[in-house]
Amino acid sequence: MSYEIALIPGDGIGNTVVDASLPLLDAVGDREGITLEYTEFDWGSERYLEQGSMMPDDGVDRLRPHDAILLGAVGHPDIPDHVTLRGLMLPIRKRLNQQVCKRPSILYEGVESPLRGYEGGDIDFVVFRENTEGEYADVGGREHRGFDHELAIQSAVFTREGTETVVRAAFEAARERDGKLTNVTKSNAQAYGMVLWDEIVAELSEEYPDVEVERLLVDAAAMDFIRRPEAFDVVVASNLFGDILTDVGAIIAGSMGLAPSANLCVDGDAPSMFEPVHGSAPDIAGQGIANPLATVLSGAMLFDELGEPAAAGRLRRVVREQLADPNAPRTPDLGGDSGTEAVVADLLDRLED
Amino acid sequence: MSYEIALIPGDGIGNTVVDASLPLLDAVGDREGITLEYTEFDWGSERYLEQGSMMPDDGVDRLRPHDAILLGAVGHPDIPDHVTLRGLMLPIRKRLNQQVCKRPSILYEGVESPLRGYEGGDIDFVVFRENTEGEYADVGGREHRGFDHELAIQSAVFTREGTETVVRAAFEAARERDGKLTNVTKSNAQAYGMVLWDEIVAELSEEYPDVEVERLLVDAAAMDFIRRPEAFDVVVASNLFGDILTDVGAIIAGSMGLAPSANLCVDGDAPSMFEPVHGSAPDIAGQGIANPLATVLSGAMLFDELGEPAAAGRLRRVVREQLADPNAPRTPDLGGDSGTEAVVADLLDRLED
Numbered sequence: 247m248s249y250e251i252a253l254i255p256g257d258g259i260g261n262t263v264v265d266a267s268l269p270l271l272d273a274v275g276d277r278e279g280i281t282l283e284y285t286e287f288d289w290g291s292e293r294y295l296e297q298g299s300m301m302p303d304d305g306v307d308r309l310r311p312h313d314a315i316l317l318g319a320v321g322h323p324d325i326p327d328h329v330t331l332r333g334l335m336l337p338i339r340k341r342l343n344q345q346v347c348k349r350p351s352i353l354y355e356g357v358e359s360p361l362r363g364y365e366g367g368d369i370d371f372v373v374f375r376e377n378t379e380g381e382y383a384d385v386g387g388r389e390h391r392g393f394d395h396e397l398a399i400q401s402a403v404f405t406r407e408g409t410e411t412v413v414r415a416a417f418e419a420a421r422e423r424d425g426k427l428t429n430v431t432k433s434n435a436q437a438y439g440m441v442l443w444d445e446i447v448a449e450l451s452e453e454y455p456d457v458e459v460e461r462l463l464v465d466a467a468a469m470d471f472i473r474r475p476e477a478f479d480v481v482v483a484s485n486l487f488g489d490i491l492t493d494v495g496a497i498i499a500g501s502m503g504l505a506p507s508a509n510l511c512v513d514g515d516a517p518s519m520f521e522p523v524h525g526s527a528p529d530i531a532g533q534g535i536a537n538p539l540a541t542v543l544s545g546a547m548l549f550d551e552l553g554e555p556a557a558a559g560r561l562r563r564v565v566r567e568q569l570a571d572p573n574a575p576r577t578p579d580l581g582g583d584s585g586t587e588a589v590v591a592d593l594l595d596r597l598e599d
Numbered sequence: 600m601s602y603e604i605a606l607i608p609g610d611g612i613g614n615t616v617v618d619a620s621l622p623l624l625d626a627v628g629d630r631e632g633i634t635l636e637y638t639e640f641d642w643g644s645e646r647y648l649e650q651g652s653m654m655p656d657d658g659v660d661r662l663r664p665h666d667a668i669l670l671g672a673v674g675h676p677d678i679p680d681h682v683t684l685r686g687l688m689l690p691i692r693k694r695l696n697q698q699v700c701k702r703p704s705i706l707y708e709g710v711e712s713p714l715r716g717y718e719g720g721d722i723d724f725v726v727f728r729e730n731t732e733g734e735y736a737d738v739g740g741r742e743h744r745g746f747d748h749e750l751a752i753q754s755a756v757f758t759r760e761g762t763e764t765v766v767r768a769a770f771e772a773a774r775e776r777d778g779k780l781t782n783v784t785k786s787n788a789q790a791y792g793m794v795l796w797d798e799i800v801a802e803l804s805e806e807y808p809d810v811e812v813e814r815l816l817v818d819a820a821a822m823d824f825i826r827r828p829e830a831f832d833v834v835v836a837s838n839l840f841g842d843i844l845t846d847v848g849a850i851i852a853g854s855m856g857l858a859p860s861a862n863l864c865v866d867g868d869a870p871s872m873f874e875p876v877h878g879s880a881p882d883i884a885g886q887g888i889a890n891p892l893a894t895v896l897s898g899a900m901l902f903d904e905l906g907e908p909a910a911a912g913r914l915r916r917v918v919r920e921q922l923a924d925p926n927a928p929r930t931p932d933l934g935g936d937s938g939t940e941a942v943v944a945d946l947l948d949r950l951e952d
């Protein structure tokens with residue numbers, strides 16, 4: 247099989263980790279009879295600084311014909327975040343209808359959690375985050391600028407369609423996993439959007455009687471990710487709550503450098519996008535020390551979505567093996583002193599034929 | 600001096616911890632020449648179940664003449680959270696104009712943090728949370744109920760007045776402390792309210808050149824509370840972000856049972872309200888094992904706001920002493936097996952004359 251992959255390395259360490267991961271994806275592909283054909287798009291902040299836009303006007307449409315997208319990271323110290331993100335990442339998520347963001351949180355053998363008493367294997371859950379609306383809707387405004395009575399309105403938009411899509415994806419995942427779904431909202435303080443969300447979870451739960459549903463308020467959920475992360479299996483949350491919870495989920499699993507993510511267009515009309523959860527990390531960009539594993543694991547999610555679970559399994563196996571090996575190279579975020587290339591070279595060595 | 604204190608023990612363990620704390624507040628008052636006159640209001644869920652409302656219609660006005668309010672907790676397993684909260688706690692915060700919520704996060708000597716490598720003394724910051732608007736505004740609605748195109752809008756409202764009030768309080772606190780303020784927003788994804796907020800922080804920072812301002816996105820902030828909590832001094836955040844961050848702040852400091860809070864009416868036109876951050880904990884209610892220390896420390900914040908720092912200091916001193924003493928009684932949330940009363944009795948013993 248051959249697949250067309252759009253690459254958007256983006257900014258900062260995005261370039262390092264995408265470049266470094268491709269040989270590994272190819273090597274795995276070789277062994278599984280899969281060819282990945284890449285088209286690289288040099289979109290991002292450099293382009294913005296030169297030409298005034300992060301990507302061309304028809305950028306999103308140029309991504310459409312591909313089977314999947316691999317994104318590095320977006321963000322530049324000289325450009326406000328809202329410019330870089332609204333110019334690239336957020337429009338792709340929205341306009342390609344990537345309604346479901348899936349982010350696993352796994353504490354691997356050999357990785358130290360910042361949480362006392364948690365060892366490899368103790369944390370293993372996945373967050374389903376609504377990805378195209380909610381608190382990220384571009385609805386709102388400001389009035390009376392500069393006056394004492396100035397105000398801003400920021401409106402979150404929750405559609406039944408958007409909510410059902412992510413909630414259903416989460417129920418399906420829970421059914422495949424341990425049958426437990428944690429629904430995170432803030433309905434005690436937000437009586438419109440969150441209440442609709444809770445109702446939809448309750449409605450869909452009738453179709454999934456085999457899945458046990460727990461409700462948690464977002465503040466309690468953030469706390470419980472620290473207090474009892476072993477209690478979670480599948481978590482479903484809004485765009486903003488998913489954003490916050492998955493950063494907490496990444497750090498309790500040892501490093502942002504290990505956290506992959508998938509932005510899924512579940513109706514299949516457009517490609518899905520895979521990206522590490524971390525950002526462009528300007529502080530370490532260009533030094534060759536960025537951890538490539540979040541991108542490699544995003545590659546595994548990409549293979550899964552292409553319907554190539556054997557390739558995904560191979561990738562995950564070598565990552566697991568490497569992390570469990572105390573003598574294997576590690577990047578500084580994991581307490582080692584190796585570079586990106588050394589980590590990838592070691593993974594390549596570990597690939598069986 | 601004599602002060603009129605309104606007591607709202609509320610639900611569940613709220614009763615236990617408020618009742619248990621009063622003798623201690625009185626004993627400290629005695630030593631400092633302070634008399635606290637209590638008026639107890641039996642508002643809460645029992646009242647709701649009997650009479651259909653959490654408090655009387657003129658409830659908020661009956662609180663007004665007091666010098667301060669001490670609240671236990673609100674919440675009942677048989678009543679939806681939004682009913683209990685919108686019937687009591689939230690209207691008090693709003694209608695008494697308690698615009699600033701102040702929540703310290705301190706890892707005391709003798710208390711174990713869930714974070715590896717953090718010991719007593721390593722964490723000491725305070726979060727200023729906007730407390731009467733933002734994402735908790737009661738603005739929004741639903742349309743097309745039950746249809747496929749159903750949607751809900753939940754609007755956050757940020758006024759210059761509300762934002763300036765909490766941001767100024769945070770700057771003032773930073774000036775008194777280590778001179779560092781962390782401003783937490785999500786302006787990259789929320790272009791209206793959060794951008795106004797950031798602008799106001801930038802404006803006010805000109806008045807506080809001695810305070811260093813750091814900006815963090817809320818997802819990064821939640822992560823950094825786990826990764827580098829020692830880096831924080833004063834944190835300022837919106838109603839929702841403050842809610843989430845203070846739960847994380849409480850758990851990294853060892854227990855929700857230790858986290859106090861103050862809801863401050865900063866213009867002094869109405870009483871401020873002091874309450875433990877924890878909820879009514881129906882699972883342990885009535886067992887006499889609730890940790891009273893969050894309420895005792897809320898009492899210290901109450902003395903501070905009454906302008907009685909010596910009394911506040913005494914209370915904090917005995918709490919610190921008790922926690923540092925490995926032989927002192929502790930409630931189960933701190934790994935001990937003592938009850939509420941034993942903890943308070945021990946604190947009373949520790950009070951010097």
Ligand SMILES: CC(C)[C@H](C(=O)O)[C@@H](O)C(=O)O
Binds near residue numbers: 818
């Ligand atoms: C960069 C930012 C807009 C983005 C988000 O909030 O979605 C990031 O934090 C993420 O989680 O992918």
Ligand SMILES: CC(C)[C@H](C(=O)O)[C@@H](O)C(=O)O
Binds near residue numbers: 435465684
């Ligand atoms: C109970 C709830 C409405 C409340 C809040 O979100 O403000 C609580 O979590 C708190 O932090 O005081």
